[in-house]
Amino acid sequence: QKEVEQDPGPLSVPEGAIVSLNCTYSNSAFQYFMWYRQYSRKGPELLMYTYSSGNKEDGRFTAQVDKSSKYISLFIRDSQPSDSATYLCAIMRNQAGTALIFGKGTTLSVSS
Amino acid sequence: NAGVTQTPKFQVLKTGQSMTLQCAQDMNHNSMYWYRQDPGMGLRLIYYSASEGTTDKGEVPNGYNVSRLNKREFSLRLESAAPSQTSVYFCASSVRLASPEQFFGPGTRLTVL
Numbered sequence: 001q002k003e004v005e006q007d008p009g010p011l012s013v014p015e016g017a018i019v020s021l022n023c024t025y026s027n028s029a030f031q032y033f034m035w036y037r038q039y040s041r042k043g044p045e046l047l048m049y050t051y052s053s054g055n056k057e058d059g060r061f062t063a064q065v066d067k068s069s070k071y072i073s074l075f076i077r078d079s080q081p082s083d084s085a086t087y088l089c090a091i092m093r094n095q096a097g098t099a100l101i102f103g104k105g106t107t108l109s110v111s112s
Numbered sequence: 113n114a115g116v117t118q119t120p121k122f123q124v125l126k127t128g129q130s131m132t133l134q135c136a137q138d139m140n141h142n143s144m145y146w147y148r149q150d151p152g153m154g155l156r157l158i159y160y161s162a163s164e165g166t167t168d169k170g171e172v173p174n175g176y177n178v179s180r181l182n183k184r185e186f187s188l189r190l191e192s193a194a195p196s197q198t199s200v201y202f203c204a205s206s207v208r209l210a211s212p213e214q215f216f217g218p219g220t221r222l223t224v225l
Contacts, residue, residue: 006154008152032212034212034213041219042218042219043116043202043204043216043217043218043219044155044202044216045215045216046212046213046214049212049213051212088154088155090212092210092212099145099157099160099170099209100157100212100214102154102155102156103154104152104153104154105154105155
């Protein structure tokens with residue numbers, strides 16, 4: 001079993017929809033949970049991250065971690081065409097000497 | 113600040129040729145990384161350098177070598193390119209290894225014929 005699993009989609013929604021993107025992970029030792037956004041033909045950039053469990057909100061974006069289910073989510077409210085991109089989840093242990101582990105990414109398309 | 117820069121942006125090689133991908137960052141970061149990104153496979157770590165003077169293998173190191181030239185620069189070398197190395201290569205950097213935020217370069221699109 002891979003350490004992090006992510007449905008690649010693609011996911012297509014109309015403008016204004018609420019989008020839910022999800023990942024599952026296998027090891028309860030992971031404590032940092034990140035969401036990166038990657039526009040076509042660009043490098044990924046960090047959108048937001050959470051440490052341990054709970055929710056974190058930043059404008060239209062909410063990151064949620066459920067450690068009991070080993071499930072992480074990114075919600076996008078009032079989605080816009082500019083949100084069309086690939087979203088990658090990433091995980092990391094809270095431990096010196098560790099690197100990020102990325103999911104395969106979910107491609108989102110928001111139509112106007 | 114340019115952030116993370118990569119050269120070249122595009123490259124076409126023939127099987128067996130060698131080349132070096134260059135990466136530089138101007139953010140005074142300690143850690144640097146090389147990833148490859150393939151359709152359906154996501155980002156996979158090739159090599160990383162936790163700090164100047166150290167390098168370690170990632171998930172897919174075979175066929176590659178790296179050099180941490182100084183704190184700013186981290187190069188990736190393909191000694192004898194194979195078609196399986198056709199990919200998009202990203203360099204990234206972070207303040208330290210155990211940092212949730214990595215800053216990525218624009219990528220190098222490599223095709224091996």
